[in-house]
Amino acid sequence: MNEGGVATAPDRVLDLFHGIRLTPTQRRIAHCLVQHAAAAAYLSAAEVAELAGVSQPSVTRFAVALGHDGYPALRRRLREIAPTGVPDGGSAGNELQRAVRAEMGNLDRLAGELGDRERIAEAGRLLAASRPLPVLGLRAAAPLAAYFAYFAAKVHPDVRVLDDGGSLLTDRLEQAAAAGATTLLALVLPRYPRETLDALREARDAGLTVVAITDSPVSPAAEYAELVLPAAVGTGLVFDLHTAPMTLAMVVLQAICDATPAETQARLEAFESSAARRQLFLG
Structure with missing residues (x-):
């Protein structure tokens, strides 16, 4: 959550994996999607595979493990939860202020x-x-x-x-x-x-x-x-x-x-x- 109690993009992506036992390869894919949360819904399976350092079939199997028919279905789900004007840690101020506010969001999530x-x-x-x-x-x-x-x-x-x-x-x-x-x-x-x-x-x-x-x-x-x-x-x-x-x-x-x-x-x-x-x- 950010300091206003609004779920950030990484929070929403992490929720997809809650309670699911992932293999080491699947963790790499999941971590990649969290790191690129804002853009994840628009990445192809090949792009995700390259970013995560895994094979494209591994990305497909990952999507199935999450309960989807394949990666396109997972990407549709990611688009449903992708940010649509919701602030991630505060958008006002200069880049230094935004970085500090994002840290406030990280602390709020930890709390x-x-x-x-x-x-x-x-x-x-x-x-x-x-x-x-x-x-x-x-x-x-x-x-x-x-x-x-x-x-x-x-x-x-x-x-x-x-x-x-x-x-x-x-x-x-x-x-x-x-x-x-x-x-x-x-x-x-x-x-x-x-x-x-x-x-x-x-x-x-x-x-x-x-x-x-x-x-x-x-x-x-x-x-x-x-x-x-x-x-x-x-x-x-x-x-x-x-x-x-x-x-x-x-x-x-x-x-x-x-x-x-x-x-x-x-x-x-x-x-x-x-x-x-x-x-x-x-x-």
């Missing part, structure tokens, strides 16, 4: 999704119980992983940031699992580094449960994650805006605190005592 508190609570329980807690974020997601880990380390005894790719990444995943880790928090943002998806596959092979914060329920990360927590990424500027994913990461950290309230309080009090003794802060 609506948080109505189901059990999913967030489950994530908190899984992550709080993992000792150590590995946090994966490569490329654009690396700063978000570091931001989360900085605060998580105040309430969790062993947080390990995995923000470098290469062969050492697999070593660090295996070392975390050997040390007792049970769950991996993965921050997966566009353009979806290949190394990130490889790492998610390796994490599952190592026996880790994957909780993924990503931009869409049909993100490529959904293939490897037991629990997917979506938060839309803003695309109104030259580089993506990650306001909603950062907010969701802090919500997940709150869920970790809620899962272990006594331990959280003890660790926070210990930190404050240490900070006061060392005069870490001016205020």
Whole structure:
């Protein structure tokens, strides 16, 4: 929803897939349609296949899986739900204002999704119980992983940031699992580094449960994650805006605190005592 409570084009396209179990190839097609929501109703099957990097027959099978006779029927459905003068995040103002208003819409949509508190609570329980807690974020997601880990380390005894790719990444995943880790928090943002998806596959092979914060329920990360927590990424500027994913990461950290309230309080009090003794802060 945008800040006025109006469903955006991506929202309406996502509704088509609600409750349907998609294969990895079908997720790629679904994600492509969400990314190109405003134009999706006017793309041919061949154009969708090219954008998604799949075969044209895969697009046809995808349409059938959604309950349509074929892709033309799906395209007609997309045209029925295509925007017809409905604002997507606000059309007034200059391009900078529109980008910020779109982020407000992303946050509003996230707030609506948080109505189901059990999913967030489950994530908190899984992550709080993992000792150590590995946090994966490569490329654009690396700063978000570091931001989360900085605060998580105040309430969790062993947080390990995995923000470098290469062969050492697999070593660090295996070392975390050997040390007792049970769950991996993965921050997966566009353009979806290949190394990130490889790492998610390796994490599952190592026996880790994957909780993924990503931009869409049909993100490529959904293939490897037991629990997917979506938060839309803003695309109104030259580089993506990650306001909603950062907010969701802090919500997940709150869920970790809620899962272990006594331990959280003890660790926070210990930190404050240490900070006061060392005069870490001016205020």
